[in-house]
Every structure is written in structure tokens, then in C-alpha cells.
Amino acid sequence: MILRTSAARFGPLTLAEMPDRIERVARGIAQSAYAELEIEGRLRRHALALVGAEHIFGRRRAGLDDVAYFLENAPGCYSFPGGAEPSKPIQQHHQARFRIDESVMPLGLELALRVIDDFLS
Numbered sequence: 610m611i612l613r614t615s616a617a618r619f620g621p622l623t624l625a626e627m628p629d630r631i632e633r634v635a636r637g638i639a640q641s642a643y644a645e646l647e648i649e650g651r652l653r654r655h656a657l658a659l660v661g662a663e664h665i666f667g668r669r670r671a672g673l674d675d676v677a678y679f680l681e682n683a684p685g686c687y688s689f690p691g692g693a694e695p696s697k698p699i700q701q702h703h704q705a706r707f708r709i710d711e712s713v714m715p716l717g718l719e720l721a722l723r724v725i726d727d728f729l730s
Contacts, residue, residue, distance in 0.1 A: 690717035
């Protein structure tokens with residue numbers, strides 16, 4: 610069962626601690642099941658090979674939507690491929706000024722295909 614809540618309900622200190630706490634709990638669960646936990650490994654490895662470290666930025670974050678239900682049944686992760694013009698401010702999703710830069714779609718597809726191929730091989 611997934612507890613659905615909004616991260617906005619938490620204070621800034623709690624939000625800053627969440628990634629480490631979640632990782633610690635996930636590692637404990639994996640260890641108790643004699644399994645290995647991979648965090649950002651496969652996706653990050655392929656993204657580095659595809660675009661290079663200078664084009665990867667951001668921080669770990671959880672998506673707060675129904676993808677959690679998919680992840681109960683199949684391995685997966687979030688990635689936020691995007692494109693921005695250097696002269697314009699970056700607009701976040703769900704903002705009035707956000708516009709999809711369709712030129713990045715082939716890159717996002719290539720990254721997804723590489724990760725899927727790696728996972729299945």
C-alpha cells in the first residue's frame with residue numbers, strides 16, 4: 610500500500626532529509642531480502658554516456674503522482690529530460706509559462722531505450 614501525500618505538507622528541514630531517509634529505509638529493506646539496491650545507477654550511467662556530465666543537473670526528487678502504483682508492480686524510476694534556451698529562465702512543470710521543448714523528445718526516447726535494453730540484457 611502506498612501512502613499518498615504531498616511533500617508540500619512537510620517543512621523545509623524534513624524535505625531536505627527525505628532523500629537520505631528514504632535511501633536508508635530502502636537499503637534496509639533490500640538487505641533484509643538479500644537483494645541489492647540500485648539508486649540512480651543505470652539511468653545516470655546511460656545519461657552520462659549520452660549527454661555528458663555537463664548537461665546533467667538537478668537533485669533527486671520523488672514524483673508525487675500515480676506512478677507509485679506502477680512501481681509497485683515493475684521496477685522503474687523518474688527522469689526529467691528537458692531542454693531550455695540559455696537566454697530564457699527555466700520554467701517548472703505545472704506552471705503557466707511552462708512550454709514543452711519537443712526538440713528534446715528524441716533524446717529522452719534514446720535514454721529510455723538504452724536503459725530498457727540494459728535492464729533486459
